[in-house]
Amino acid sequence: MSAVIFAQFGNQYDLNIRGRMVGDNNSDASFYTAGISKNIFKFPLKKGKKGVISIGIDYDYAHVNFKADNEVLEKIENLHNIGLNINYFRKLSAKWSLIGRLNPQLNSNFTDGIKGDDFYLNAFGILNYTRSKDSRLSFGLAYSNTLGYPAPIPVVSYWKRFNEKWEMGLGFPRTSVTRTLSLKSKLVGYAELQGYNGNISENIPNPNSQxxxxxxxVSYRDIITGIEYRYQIKKFELRVNGGYTVNRNFELQDSNNETAYEFNMENNLNFGVGLGFNF
Structure with a gap:
């Protein structure tokens, strides 16, 4: 499923490649995901005085391995997410800045081509208050299917650097604590909400024959807790993480976004890897 889009509220690398695996652990399904994000270009408005606009693209793929041998479920084993990111940043004053994003997406299994219901429009607006070089408060609203909730949700983050070794980002949908190990490496403990909402190209019968x-x-969400190791060399960064997923929910929904069928999902270990490049 898609990664949370609010890590520092943007993509600091020109190219990001990522993958993640969550086992079944007696659940009805396991997940294997892969994705790529690419910043295409950015340009200042009136030499940056009116802000900066950047454009990027995303693609995420998820393979769902269902435990049950069911021909109906085979149609939703492969889920896709294709999106365009339109980002806006503007410094309002010495301490205040604004970040906004429009993110039109196509989310579906695409078994019957592209349809109107595959289209989703995500957006968020964030205000940043920079108290000092070591302290920042960010807050705003987001509407994003990548969080598994098709409704506006609050976004808040308080970032604090305590010294050269320790920093913290406390908030929702992500909280983290970072320990700088060296000039090239960091260790991050984190908890974050992730998810996915997507259309089923061809409506499928309820797996419950009754x-x-x-x-x-399709709707999926979970809370991921874990530890990530980051190693950076000039314009390249490697990220390796492992953790535990909690509060998992995976369901099929009807036309009113009501639960049509809910899968049994147990908490489980997850592992991920990511690569970041700047050109």
Whole structure:
């Protein structure tokens, strides 16, 4: 599923490649995901006095391995997310700045081509208050299917650097503590909310044969806790992480976004890797 888009509220690398695996642990399904993000270009408005606009693209793929041998579920084993990022940053004063993003996406299994219901529009607006070079408060609103909630949610983050070794980012949907090990490496402990909402190209019968409600959408969300190791060399960064997923929810929804069928999802270990490049 898509990575949370609020890590520092932007993509600090020109190219990001990522992957993640979550096992089943007696759950009804396991997940294997991969994604790539690419910054295309950015340009200042009136030499930066009116802000900076940047454009990027995202693609995420998820393979769902269902434990049950069910022909109906085979249609939603492969889920795709294709998006365009339009980012805006403007410094309002010495201490205040604004970040905004529009993120039109196509989210679907695409078994019947592209349809209107595959289109999702995500957005967020964030105000940053920089108290000092070691302290920043960020808050705003987001509407994003990558969090698994098709509704506006609050976003808040308080970042603090205590010294050369320790810093903290306390907030929602992500909280983290970072320990700088050397000039090239860091260790990060984190907890974050992730998720996915997507259309099912061809409505499928309810896996529960006793129900006649058809499923039209896929919804997934979880909370990931873990530790990430980061190693940076000039314009390249390697990220390796492992952790534990909690509060997992995976369901099929009807046309009213109501639960048509809910899978049994147990908490489980997860592992991920990421690469960042600047050109």
């Amino acid at each position: 129900s006649n409600i058809e499923a039209e959408r």
